[in-house]
Amino acid sequence: MPMRVEHADLVVVGAGPAGLSAATEAARAGVRVIVVDESPVPGGCLRFELQELFGPGDHVEWQVGVEEAHHLACAAEAAGVCVIPGASVWGIFPGWEVYVTPVDPASAVPDVIRAPALIVATGAAQNPMVLPGWTLPGVLNAGAAQFLLNVYRIRPGTRAVVVGIDPLALVVARQLTFGGVEVKAILPPVPGPYVIGSFQPDAVTRSLDGSLPVWGIPLLLRRAVMSIEGRDRVEGVRVVDLDADGHIIPGGEETWEVDAAVTVAGLFPLVNLILSVGCPVVHIPELGGHVPLYGPDLETPLSGLFVAGSLTGVVGSPIAAAQGRLAGITAARHLGKLQAGRAAQEQERIRASLSEARARAFEFLPDADRGMARLAGLWDRRAT
Amino acid sequence: MAEQHRVAYHPVLGATPDGQPISFTFDGRDIHGRKGDTIASALWALGLTVLGQGAGGDPRGLYCGIGHCFSCRVTVDGVRGVRACLVLIRPGMRVERCVEDGDANAR
Numbered sequence: 391m392p393m394r395v396e397h398a399d400l401v402v403v404g405a406g407p408a409g410l411s412a413a414t415e416a417a418r419a420g421v422r423v424i425v426v427d428e429s430p431v432p433g434g435c436l437r438f439e440l441q442e443l444f445g446p447g448d449h450v451e452w453q454v455g456v457e458e459a460h461h462l463a464c465a466a467e468a469a470g471v472c473v474i475p476g477a478s479v480w481g482i483f484p485g486w487e488v489y490v491t492p493v494d495p496a497s498a499v500p501d502v503i504r505a506p507a508l509i510v511a512t513g514a515a516q517n518p519m520v521l522p523g524w525t526l527p528g529v530l531n532a533g534a535a536q537f538l539l540n541v542y543r544i545r546p547g548t549r550a551v552v553v554g555i556d557p558l559a560l561v562v563a564r565q566l567t568f569g570g571v572e573v574k575a576i577l578p579p580v581p582g583p584y585v586i587g588s589f590q591p592d593a594v595t596r597s598l599d600g601s602l603p604v605w606g607i608p609l610l611l612r613r614a615v616m617s618i619e620g621r622d623r624v625e626g627v628r629v630v631d632l633d634a635d636g637h638i639i640p641g642g643e644e645t646w647e648v649d650a651a652v653t654v655a656g657l658f659p660l661v662n663l664i665l666s667v668g669c670p671v672v673h674i675p676e677l678g679g680h681v682p683l684y685g686p687d688l689e690t691p692l693s694g695l696f697v698a699g700s701l702t703g704v705v706g707s708p709i710a711a712a713q714g715r716l717a718g719i720t721a722a723r724h725l726g727k728l729q730a731g732r733a734a735q736e737q738e739r740i741r742a743s744l745s746e747a748r749a750r751a752f753e754f755l756p757d758a759d760r761g762m763a764r765l766a767g768l769w770d771r772r773a774t
Numbered sequence: 775m776a777e778q779h780r781v782a783y784h785p786v787l788g789a790t791p792d793g794q795p796i797s798f799t800f801d802g803r804d805i806h807g808r809k810g811d812t813i814a815s816a817l818w819a820l821g822l823t824v825l826g827q828g829a830g831g832d833p834r835g836l837y838c839g840i841g842h843c844f845s846c847r848v849t850v851d852g853v854r855g856v857r858a859c860l861v862l863i864r865p866g867m868r869v870e871r872c873v874e875d876g877d878a879n880a881r
Contacts, residue, residue: 428841430812430862435840440786452786476860478841493841494861495853515842525845527823527835534839537859542815543781543790569781622833623823660842 396500398424398472400721401488403479403663404511406434407707408699408714410462410473412509415718417469420727424503425466426477428493432466433459434513434699436707438536440565455707456541462711474499482508482663486694507694507721511714512660514678514700519554519653521579522617528624528650532562535652539569547650551627552576553615554654557754562652563607574646577610577629579653581636616643618651627651657704657754669695672768676761677703678754685769687737688717689724696721703761704754712744775805777819798867813858813869814839814846825858826872834872847872 400416402409405427413423431437439455466473474490477499481489486508492499516531518524530538530546538544549572552563563576602609616628616638631642658679661671669690670683682697684690690697698717699710716737723733755761783789793808800822807816814836817825824833825846837845839859846858849870858869 428860430860431810438839454787493857495850495856496864515840516838518837518843525828525832525834525837527825527833530836531838531843534836534859537839538815538818538836539781540787542811542819543784543787544815544819545779545781546818568785623835 393501394498396424396503398422398503398505399725399727400424400507400509401426401486401503401505402509402511403427403482403488404434404513404699404701405429405432405463405473405475406511406513406699406710407436407459407462408513408701408710408717409434409509409511410459410466410471411711411714412511412696412698412718412721413471413473413714414462414466414469415715416509416722416727417466417471419719419722421507421718421722421725423471424505425471425473426479426488426490426499426503427473427475428478430476430494431459432463432473432475435533436462436710437541438533439707440536440540440568441561458707479663482510482667484667484692507696507725509696509698509714509717509721510664510682510701511697511699511710511717512663512701513710514657514659514704516657517655519579519655521553521582521615521653523619523624524653526618526620526624527622528620529618530650530652532558532652532654535562535650536565539565543569545569545571546652547571547624547648549574549648550650550652551615551646551648552652552654553579553627555609555611556654556656559654560604560609562654564605566652567605567607571650573607574648575608575610575613576604578614578632580614580616580630580632580638614638615651619645624649624651657700659701659704661701664690664695664697664701667692667695670772672765674703674761674765676755676757677765681765683765683769683772686741686766687720688713689720691772694724696724703758703765705758706751706754708747709744709751712740712747716740716744775820778821780819796863796865798863798865798869800869801871807863811863813848813850813856813861813863813867816863817858817869824871827874829874 399422402425437459441453476493477490488503626645631639696717698713719736722728795806826834841860850856
């Protein structure tokens, strides 16, 4: 069977806020853009979000990810972008060639898309929390709980624990209560060799001596989940007591009956595709792990390859969208579709909105600024 | 089967609209999801959380929700290894639990 080949000026891998914004911006400059994404509906993990935004005074507004994603997808379509959902990219090759396979075997996608420019916006994935019982149905990473609750309005269970403590854990715990789930507690896992980002006790635990309610949900600092139990799905968790230094106090073990355990252990950028073409990758823990080496306009050392979104270090959706717009302009400039002076002006304008988004961002990574500064230094000193 | 886990009213998003029902089968049994559901969401709404077995016979299901972990893979119309969290339900689709036989290369 002959290969189905598509041609474009620019291919964007990933239809999250970064990829869609990049595609829209480039298309508006006259670039022919094809976006590919594994999900059946564009929007990426933005679709999972449900976030409270605080306005002036006591004004509160809810940002509904599903709606925001829909707006971004509509804007892309209006700009003439071709979005191909349900398409897995299994390989990219310099030049650029993007090889694709359908996620649903019954659907048809091109075999390969050729274009002189490529933006990789693959985002991030969540670290697994490897406790005994972690593969049982009913153990969900935070993203999967949000997928059920905020996209499909499905309760992950009737009684749940949230294991892991970080800003995302608190947000997800509250979203569980919106779905009518009783959240027994938010608490850490026990420390262990396979537990990433395990709970680091400090003076807080000493001063708090136990529990702190968050929207009425107990946040426990002196108890920890040791294992998840059940036969065909989660039936309970084994919980132990911790001292103020995070050590297990023997003798205090008990089982809590729950039918869901939502685990939160941080996110890491998905660098596998850009690694496969030899794009330099650097390890910057402050940005979530390994990230591509990239410059101020989201260019990489490889000609015609650009990056945006959580692949560049775990960021929230407003930052990802602003980065996408910048990458889209940079790609359009590279393709000669935007005159250099005009492009520089646009890039300047978007860099300003990017700084603004950073200042207001949901704090996934508290030391991201330090990580960004290190990355900028590495970019400046790169071998050319 | 009733959608015991679908939320009727969400305090922020409001009342859940009735979706167009889509019928498909799971391990030979006739069931319904809603238009726009993925295989994983339609099954979870009905309380069907076990989507397959690992090589040791241990139950597996939805875990990451973004197609990354491959824990939710099922057999769709005879094709093994399809990720339930990424594929939308279609009328008449035949979905079956995926059972690993211990040989990662066996298809």
